[in-house]
Amino acid sequence: MHDDETSTGESPTGRRPTIYDIAERLELSPSTVSRALHKPGRINATTVEKIRAVADELGYRVNPMARALPTGMSGTFAVVLPDITNPVHFELIRGAEQVARSHGATLVVSESEGSPALERETIETLQQSVDGLLVVASRLDAAQLRKLAAIKPIVAANHSARDLPSVTPDLRGGLTAALDHLHELGHRSVAYLGVTGLAINRARWDILLDLATEGSMSVVEIGIEEPTVDGGSSALRRIRASGVTAVLAYNDLVAHGVLRAARAAGIDVPTAFSVVGFDDIFSAELTVPALTTLRSPLRDIGTKAMALLADPGTNRSPSHVVLPIELVTRESTAPPPPR
Amino acid sequence: MHDDETSTGESPTGRRPTIYDIAERLELSPSTVSRALHKPGRINATTVEKIRAVADELGYRVNPMARALPTGMSGTFAVVLPDITNPVHFELIRGAEQVARSHGATLVVSESEGSPALERETIETLQQSVDGLLVVASRLDAAQLRKLAAIKPIVAANHSARDLPSVTPDLRGGLTAALDHLHELGHRSVAYLGVTGLAINRARWDILLDLATEGSMSVVEIGIEEPTVDGGSSALRRIRASGVTAVLAYNDLVAHGVLRAARAAGIDVPTAFSVVGFDDIFSAELTVPALTTLRSPLRDIGTKAMALLADPGTNRSPSHVVLPIELVTRESTAPPPPR
DNA sequence: CGGCCTCTGGCAACCGTCTGCCATTCGGGG
DNA sequence: CCCCGAATGGCAGACGGTTGCCAGAGGCCG
Incomplete structure (x- = not known):
């Protein structure tokens, strides 16, 4: 069994070396070591060199806790x-x-x-x-x-x-793009699948209301409990009942849920209605049909x-x-x- | 503008209170405060009560850095x-x-x-x-x-x-189940899509070799660069060329990639060949076809x-x-x- | 009533690093 | 040759908590 020491040799003990160890070895004061390591220019270059060498040899790492105490950083x-x-x-x-x-x-x-x-x-x-x-x-x-x-x-x-x-x-820009896209395709009524009681959700819905009154698109909100796949699935009946021809989902998970439920019910997307997701998570392009979605620059x-x-x-x-x-x-x- | 102080009132200054602040307020020593807060039984119950009260009032939180220094924890x-x-x-x-x-x-x-x-x-x-x-x-x-x-x-x-x-x-158990499943379906030759140069990968491949020699299933390895969707896609040609009827992917991302590439090439899965993933990430059930996979208890x-x-x-x-x-x-x- | 133990609380040192201030040395300009 | 400033290094206190040890107060027992 040979001595497989690594390049940054470490002390045999489990204790990590401190600036005191370095200082002692070089017969310097700890403050000098501290400055040498973190205050460029403050300490003589050749001294810094020596300190660096010993620090490397000992495998020294600054203790973030100890540093945080006086500096607050x-x-x-x-x-x-x-x-x-x-x-x-x-x-x-x-x-x-x-x-x-x-x-x-x-x-x-x-x-x-x-x-x-x-x-x-x-x-x-x-x-x-x-x-x-x-x-x-x-x-x-x-x-x-x-x-x-x-x-x-x-x-x-x-x-x-x-x-x-x-x-x-840029929610407004994104939602505008989505609505424009749907409008161009010929849609005139959209349902928004939002998670009730979320602040972000309110913001989106407000923007949609704005855009709807400005443009020639009618918008309704369908509330779901959780921003999850199951949440999306649960909304299918209400989507169908609402008579809208397109759905804007709170996020891609919700959109996935809608897709899944529709597929299970034998309803074809996008023939029966269109679905737009939100976020563009990695799985958005893997579903069938692949999801049209608003890509958040996460x-x-x-x-x-x-x-x-x-x-x-x-x-x-x-x-x-x-x-x-x-x-x-x-x-x-x-x-x-x-x- | 009224004073909207919260229940855990905080000091007006940005500085968080310390045990010294509590001690001073109660005319006690910091050590008593320290012990009252973390050494149950050491300090008189009514004193502890008072200290707790002041600590709450001040919104005191122990400073983990300061504590870590002497304790090492x-x-x-x-x-x-x-x-x-x-x-x-x-x-x-x-x-x-x-x-x-x-x-x-x-x-x-x-x-x-x-x-x-x-x-x-x-x-x-x-x-x-x-x-x-x-x-x-x-x-x-x-x-x-x-x-x-x-x-x-x-x-x-x-x-x-x-x-x-x-x-x-339990890799061995999982891989055995996957191979058994494929065998029951009638498959006799499987390709393993592994990421070359990964230790975990070697472990899996070794097990597969074991199982193959034990059973009546032939196994080949197809190496890919990265455990990603693109990595999986890149393997399609080699899968087809190998003549296997089933594929075991390094993980679900890779399996997704195979599915995507097959679909793009107009090849139907599982008609043309079967795919088994690994991990069961959330999107595994969203793809078409939904992915058969080994669920890791992550x-x-x-x-x-x-x-x-x-x-x-x-x-x-x-x-x-x-x-x-x-x-x-x-x-x-x-x-x-x-x- | 004295000794001893238990209960409480305080003192002070320590954890590892940083930094304000001081001391020394050295060099250069006047 | 003196003065002054720059360069370099050391001293000591501070950061916020923890803890070994000590001290005073009571209570209990013999």
Whole structure:
């Protein structure tokens, strides 16, 4: 059994080396080591060189906890979202993670399970150990978020909050594109499948109401309980009863549900009615028919939001970044049946 | 503008209260406050009561960083995985997150992008601020992991590692069920769509080789680059050329890719050949045909693995938990074409 | 009534790093 | 040759909690 030491040799003990170990070895003071490692220019170049060498040899890593105490900076950011497994959030998290990493920071992910109380509790706890929070699709109202943001910076992602910096998709633009697309195909009445009681949902519905009164498209809302596949399936009867020729779903999961229920009932989409999804999750192109959907720039939302959080932010006033939504036309939309 | 203070009133300043603030208010020493909050029984009950009250009033939260310094316990666990956006990992993360939360701990999620070097770097950095690591589908070899585990506990999830506690699905059982299912349908030759150069992949292939020599099923491997939809699509030509009547995909994404490519080429599945996926991600039942797949107990893997990490672990020897895999039969498998 | 144990609470050191301020050295300009 | 400033390094206190040890107050027992 030979000595399989790696390049960054580590101490035999389980204890990680500290700046004291380095200082002792070089007969320097810990403060010098600290500065050598993090204050470029402050310490003589050759000394820095030696310190670096020993640090490498010992496999030294700064202890983020110990550093966080005096500086108040932990090098950690948190993402708080209602549902981790929602595919919508995948890309957002990944975008955020990559930006965080590029800033040398780590990412904490926490789920609030859609409960406002738990969300608040989570945020308050996390604030102690984090430099900033990314709050996705918050269930908290603007006033509460604003108060929480007094402690540590908060950026709202995928939902707008008046006094907070936010990164949101251009709902109005997206919905306009969807409605235009349907109108061109010949549709004149659309049902919106919304999740009752969600703030984001209200925003969308308001925009749709706006657009409907402006244009020549009639719009009705069909409320569902949960933004899930099953939620979508449950709406089929009401869709058929409403007499609309097209459906705009709260998200792709819901649209999937509609597709599934229709298929089970022997109803052909898009012959009988058209379906437009929302988000363009990866499975949208895999269904039959492939889903026409509004592609939310989720990855970019994560990226921009984290950038807002991690960068000092030159301007003081909360910035509201709005990212474009793109209509992806696939097979689930077609002209309405003749009547 | 009225004073909209919440129940847990917070200090007007942005600074969070400390045990010193509580102590001062009650003319006690900080140590008493510390003990009152975390050492049940140590401090007089009525005193504890008063301290609790003030703590609530001030909205006190313990600072995990400060606590971590003397104790070495941060109340944080990390999950390190190659690809955050892989849907396979999300249920696992969620399971882990829930267990962590139930232990009052937070979860850090970090992506290694499939690079062994980056994975190692990530683990070493994280070890400074974490009580333990959950390493998912590691690209590191057993020896390296063992060494890293000397610093902070590591549990291997979804892949086995000799000297480390691990939680893995029962590959052999699952693959046997899949092969039996295909055999019953009449298939005698199967292609395995594996990702070349992945340790987990080797394990599966070895088992398949075993099973093939035992039974009356011939097996060939078709290598793909990436475990993605596109990776699966790219294999269609080779599948056709190989003459097999059934395909076992590395995961559901790959299976989706095969389905998509077949559909694009006008080839009907399962008439022309059968497809079996792996993992049962949520979209597996949404495709046409709906995917027959081996359901990995991902949620449970996350749960058990985190439990192993968070609980003291009564027994010293590394425990290896093996969870059953279930075959979910849908529409993508059928008898082979007559010949 | 004295000794001892239990119950409570305080003191102070420590965890690892950062940083304001001071001390020393050295070089250059006047 | 003196003065001053730049360069470099050290001292010590601070960050917020934890904990070993000690001390005073009672209560109990013999």
